[in-house]
Amino acid sequence: MEVKKCNSLEDVRAEVDKVDAKILQLIAQRKDLIKQAANFKHSVDEIKTDERIDEVLSNARHNALRLGVSPDLVTTIYKAMIDDMVEAEIAQFRNISNF
Secondary structure, eight states, rough: OOOOOOSSSHHHHHHHHHHHHHHHHHHHHHHHHHHHGGGGSSHHHHSHHHHHHHHHHHHHHHHHHTTTOOHHHHHHHHHHHHHHHHHHHHHHHHHHHHH
């Protein structure tokens, strides 16, 4: 991962804004994929499985450590993201099931 060398505070802020835009695009992409997963599930109980959540959190913590990012911060972010996306997947599942 290469980080651009900035020459001013304005440059730093502009680069942070670019990174934030990429993060938001990736979150939206992740949410779309999670909603697609509803097509392959057979019940609401199958959507929120502790085993899969633990696996995702473990992977996130491992990658955070590898990248020098606080694993506690990443875990907090991922837990919030998972909670929101599970609800979106449940809504998608119910929508599909009503057809």
